[in-house]
């Protein structure tokens with residue numbers, strides 16, 4: 563029942579426990595996407611789809627460890643600020659562990675599927691009249707006052723679990739290409755994954771299991787309307803300037819103050835990676851293209867492919883590279899964005915003639 567030795571917990575040697583509070587997280591697919599690979603024009607492209615986790619995002623990998631810690635500590639209330647996915651995962655893992663959960667969400671800026679999950683899994687949901695960064699400020703203060711145990715990615719145990727994304731990607735590439743990927747492209751919000759992957763790779767190098775020169779280039783992607791990390795990387799800055807006003811259709815990464823930047827910036831730099839900003843239109847186009855390969859992802863996830871496409875067009879990514887794009891959340895997380903990006907249903911009468919007439923009028927066969 564605790565999933566010992568499977569999924570995330572197959573990597574127990576790299577984690578603080580043998581088993582966690584589990585809903586069977588990890589072991590997500592590393593899809594081939596031959597058409598996208600061809601079109602972008604690189605040696606190999608694979609999609610690591612974290613939307614295939616129990617609650618539909620990578621957050622489950624962190625929660626299985628973080629909620630286990632909370633349980634060991636015997637804390638009463640778990641809390642997070644969230645653009646949605648963290649709240650869904652915390653609510654589910656909190657219930658699994660028999661603990662109360664409190665989530666603070668930016669009012670009107672969280673996708674429907676995510677609120678539905680947090681709600682059904684029994685979280686106490688507070689909608690804050692402010693953005694995600696304001697929510698996180700408040701939750702940090704609550705935690706500081708002993709009111710709750712913080713389960714945002716500032717919690718280092720969350721990031722321990724998320725290291726396994728990197729370990730699975732390396733294993734998958736080694737199995738299929740006999741080499742680790744040249745580059746991993748991922749969406750960036752709080753930069754938790756960027757930090758976690760970098761930590762995973764550093765530990766492998768220290769253990770002598772990975773050559774320093776083989777560490778994949780960590781490449782972060784943000785939406786243009788919320789791109790403080792990109793700004794810092796482009797300016798060669800050591801610190802990230804907090805953006806007060808952020809906006810993007812990819813609400814999961816509508817974040818102006820990436821709290822893990824001090825750990826993530828060195829990761830991008832030391833691995834010879836980079837960061838790039840993409841427009842909402844580029845994100846939606848990528849979401850459609852990924853969907854055309856049969857893979858359903860939410861907008862923030864599609865940012866990875868949009869960023870890769872842009873960097874390839876600019877010649878920053880070479881044509882001989884093997885690349886993994888991380889897609890962080892499932893399409894159904896944000897049904898409204900999916901419907902808006904897809905085609906409109908058309909009304910027809912309830913008879914075959916009506917259907918045939920409609921097909922003919924569209925000129926399709």
Ligand code: F0G
Pocket residue numbers: 619643644645646647648649715749750751752753754755756814815860862863890891
């Ligand atoms: N993609 C998705 C789908 C996310 O939900 C998030 C973060 C990210 C990417 C960014 O990941 O923080 O590791 O750089 N979502 C958080 C939340 C903020 O509250 O669900 P990061």
